[in-house]
Amino acid sequence: MSAGSSAREVVLGRVRSALRGAERTSWEDVPRHYRRHRPAPDVVELFCERVADYRATVDRVPADGVGAAVVAAARRTGARRVLAPAGVPQQWCELLRAEFELVSDEDGIGTAELEQVDAVVTTAVVGIASTGTIVLDHGPGQGHRAVTLVPDVHVCVVTESQVADDVPDALRRLDPARPMTFISGPSATSDIELKRVEGVHGPRTLHVLVVPD
């Protein structure tokens, strides 16, 4: 691809000549007086408040009640087919199977099949208190990215120790090599007269369960 490589040389050449004589600063010299942490009296409580601000449903549940809470959350939405990705605790799956048609993603579920799923139940990797955000890095228990996108209901379980106080704290806990999805409330748009409407393409219902470790 000679045309491509020459464009590369031309663009880099233009950048270098544009910067001739310019001072080249060092990354370490960037002033970083902003907060690296944003302590709150109760970080987990703040996380719950901020998630609820997005019109998501938030429940704090005891460690031994997670399975039952997951089932109750799915039941509330009237779901029939529920997907639990590989890595979700076996106990939740058994409770879910008792009440719903349980779908697995073991063999890599396709988009067309996902269209037939009403609700998905996942874990998360990080929560961010200051912004009310949950982060998925699509590791075990979280499914690949489409799994939490196509179905209309997402039930997400976050443990208390996963809650970071602020964005810098959260990013430090994450591995950029993994694909990631930061979720703050259900899908929303304000494109029509700036009126907020929940649910355009992503899940219209987000239910977050916060549990002790």
Place this chain on the structure above:
Amino acid sequence: MPAFPQAAKQQLANAQLRHNLADATSTIRRKRADVVGELDDWAQLREAGAAIKTHTLSNLDTYLEQFEAAVTAAGGTVHWARDAEEANRIVVDLVRATGEREVVKVKSMATQEIELNDALRAAGIDAWETDLAELIVQLGHDAPSHILVPAIHRNRAEIRDIFRREMGEVGTPAPDDLTDDPARLAEAARRHLREKFLRAKVAVSGANFAVAETGTLVVVESEGNGRMCLTLPETLISVVGIEKLVPRWEDLEVFLQLLPRSSTGERMNPYTSTWTGVTPGDGPQSFHVVLLDNGRTNALADEVGRQALRCIRCSACLNVCPVYERTGGHAYGSVYPGPIGAVLTPQLRGTTSEVDKALPYASSLCGACYDVCPVAINIPDLLVHLRTRVVEQDRGWRSTPVDVLMSLASWVFGDAKRLAAAQRVASWSRKVIGRKGTIGRLPPPLSRWTDARDAPAPAEESFRTWWERNRGGGAR
């Protein structure tokens, strides 16, 4: 496309537009102020945001090469484009290589800038915009009028009419009983686009940020259409301006705070997606980045002008601009409207056309845009800098009428007696030309001023005369 003064005049006559804009911008200003007020370190975040971008730009060659190496190592392919034509050719060739005849698109300023949709159409490829506002604009055969809310100039009744008329022409039609309720309209868009998402094999995106160290791309959005495009198709092509780079992953901690609060006035936008190359078994298995220059290196070469490349496209400057609020985005004749467009566009496109020459003047220089800019771009300074450029470039070997007037003015202002005499003439002229308090149309070249503004009539007496009369005679 007429230059700004004429285009603005047409837009100002549109009462609906002004009403929509006043509503929308005041709402979004209030929301932004609330969430910015929550952070007591906003000034420090802004300082860091500006410094990170300035640092990146001052080492852009190094970071571009680092980014290219990281994307390649992660299984992606990097392409370089000198200009819009080259970028479009690369994307068209990539789509053709897949054998597909349609692509889904997540809203991207860069692809609007290069008019990618037209290039794809010319190549027989349908491009579907999937952001709700972009869909409204596309179905309405219209142009975006705001960076963030492209259909800000349309009200709900207009949107219902567009959906009813156009959706059926290109896919799933709008329901027969569609009302103008925003929730119903969003539902119609969901149904219309779902079919396209599920069958699309190729997607085109832009990126909000590109991390040099890791090769990670970041897309910030609300509706989930971005996630659909970024994860469901087999091939993903991202067109990214070379100024989108940030050095390291941790630099995102600054921008993921600055951007959502400045743009939609939210603590965080509903969805942010990050991806690094290709992930086996998850998302597109073929991934391409097109690094776009298209005039950016011209801006980079300008020591004053290059700060415009810090822009993270949040649109806070549009929402506070008294000029934008009254004229809307179309008057700017550019993909980038408002204050940032007035400084970015003439640098990307040059200042040879009448439209681009007029842009640095499309401002009252009130400075509100600088105050809200999360990366502290001094837009008023840049506007003046670009005005100087336009004046210098238009100055040929002979004096223009403006030059003659300016020399005359400097002769008058250079001597107190001459100024006093001129002020007496001006006061007297009020009786003739400005009895209503304003002056109507002046003859050329002064008409260039009065055609776009109401010029106040000269005062009945000068300040010096007033002072002499009221306070004069005493010790100075």
